[in-house]
Every structure is written in C-alpha cells, then in structure tokens.
Amino acid sequence: MAPLIGIAANMEGAEGAGAERYFAGGRYVDAVVEAGGIPLILPIIRGRAAIKRQVQAVAGILLIGGYDVDPLIFGEEPHADLGPVFPERDEYELAVAGEAKGQQKPILGICRGLQVINIAFGGTLYQDLSQIPGPVLQHRQPSRGHVAGHTAEVVAGTMLERIFAARELRTNSHHHQAVKAVAPDFAVNARTRDGVVEGIENEPENILGVQWHPEMMFRHFPEMLSVFRWLVEAAGRKK
Numbered sequence: 001m002a003p004l005i006g007i008a009a010n011m012e013g014a015e016g017a018g019a020e021r022y023f024a025g026g027r028y029v030d031a032v033v034e035a036g037g038i039p040l041i042l043p044i045i046r047g048r049a050a051i052k053r054q055v056q057a058v059a060g061i062l063l064i065g066g067y068d069v070d071p072l073i074f075g076e077e078p079h080a081d082l083g084p085v086f087p088e089r090d091e092y093e094l095a096v097a098g099e100a101k102g103q104q105k106p107i108l109g110i111c112r113g114l115q116v117i118n119i120a121f122g123g124t125l126y127q128d129l130s131q132i133p134g135p136v137l138q139h140r141q142p143s144r145g146h147v148a149g150h151t152a153e154v155v156a157g158t159m160l161e162r163i164f165a166a167r168e169l170r171t172n173s174h175h176h177q178a179v180k181a182v183a184p185d186f187a188v189n190a191r192t193r194d195g196v197v198e199g200i201e202n203e204p205e206n207i208l209g210v211q212w213h214p215e216m217m218f219r220h221f222p223e224m225l226s227v228f229r230w231l232v233e234a235a236g237r238k239k
C-alpha cells in the first residue's frame with residue numbers, strides 16, 4: 001500500500017488580510033504522488049501531544065520551503081537582511097522533526113526544510129549568505145524556477161551519492177540562508193564550489209535535507225524525483 005507522506009504546511013498571513021493560511025505548493029504534492037506516495041498536508045497546530053498524533057498518522061515527513069527561520073531559536077539577533085519570520089511555523093516544524101525522529105519515520109527537508117532539520121538537531125544557520133567569508137556563487141537565481149544553476153558536488157560515500165548515482169548535480173537555487181554549524185550526527189553530502197552546504201543527511205535515522213528545489217525541477221529533470229522516491233521507499237519500509 002502506498003505510504004502516507006505528511007507535508008508540514010507552509011504559512012502566510014498579512015496584517016489586515018484575515019486569518020493565517022496553512023498550505024503546501026502543488027509541486028510538492030505532485031512530486032510525492034509521482035514518487036508513489038499519498039500526500040497529506042499537515043496544518044500547523046500547537047501542543048506536543050497533538051503533533052505526536054499527526055506524525056503517528058503518516059509514514060514519512062516532508063518539510064518544505066518558505067520564509068526564514070527565526071534566528072532567536074539558535075541564539076542570534078536578526079541580521080539586517082533577514083526576511084519575514086513565522087515563529088509559529090518554526091515551533092511546529094521543530095516539534096514535527098523531533099517527533100518524526102522519535103517515531104523513527106523518515107524525513108526529507110527541502111530548502112528551508114533542510115535548514116529546519118539542521119536547527120532541530122543542534123546546528124546553526126547563516127541568516128544571509130553575505131555573512132559567509134569570501135565570495136559566494138549565485139544562490140538566488142533570477143532564472144525560472146526549474147532552471148539548473150550551480151553545480152553541487154556530492155560527497156563520496158553518502159546516501160545522496162547512492163540516491164543520484166552521481167558525484168555532481170546541476171541544481172536550481174532559491175535561498176539566501178545556508179547551514180553554518182552542521183548538526184551533530186549529521187554529515188554534509190553536497191556543497192557548491194564556494195563551500196555552501198547544499199545537502200545534509202543522517203543515514204541511520206533516515207533524515208535527508210537538500211538546499212535546492214527538486215520539486216521545481218523533476219518535470220524537466222526526471223532524476224530529481226529520486227529524493228522523493230527515497231522518502232516514499234523509506235516510509236514504505238517502516239510499515
């Protein structure tokens with residue numbers, strides 16, 4: 001039976017525009033379906049017991065892109081170039097990540113999702129790429145979403161290398177934040193040539209994060225569906 005994949009919802013809500021909305025981009029949903037999973041969008045709720053029940057209801061978790069993570073969570077004041085933050089979503093996703101790991105359910109994090117994973121398990125972020133010493137490549141591409149931009153060099157021997165059967169990936173790039181300190185028990189599995197972390201993993205716990213957006217790419221580059229297949233297969237192995 002196709003495994004249920006919980007997609008932790010994104011959140012928006014402008015002042016004066018009424019209540020906040022909880023949603024997921026259609027391309028994440030499409031990618032999970034295409035990979036053989038059944039997606040369920042998980043709305044942002046409060047309370048650890050309730051979140052535990054949400055995670056119990058699914059076999060795997062997808063953490064998707066969105067706005068910046070509140071830097072106060074990892075002990076920093078807001079940098080001048082920090083974007084809008086939604087602390088309710090941060091709190092929710094950190095709880096979801098902790099529950100999923102506790103319930104031994106696989107997690108795939110995309111873009112912000114990778115960053116949430118890194119923070120949830122003890123790492124930190126650069127709030128803006130300008131904080132990285134030295135020159136950096138273009139990570140916020142003006143090209144269309146699916147267009148392959150920079151090259152991510154895949155680290156030998158990683159789960160990511162086996163997933164793609166490749167040592168180099170041309171990926172799109174839509175981020176201005178990046179991993180600073182990597183969470184303990186996690187390994188970097190891909191970097192661009194400027195040293196920016198483009199992927200992390202904890203193979204024994206079935207947790208994978210990619211900094212790019214494979215859901216925007218897979219219609220043009222079918223190999224990009226591989227990370228979703230990994231999630232669905234890992235979820236299917238659990239029960």
Ligand SMILES: [Mn+2]
Nearest residue numbers: 139173174211
């Ligand atoms: Mn990038």
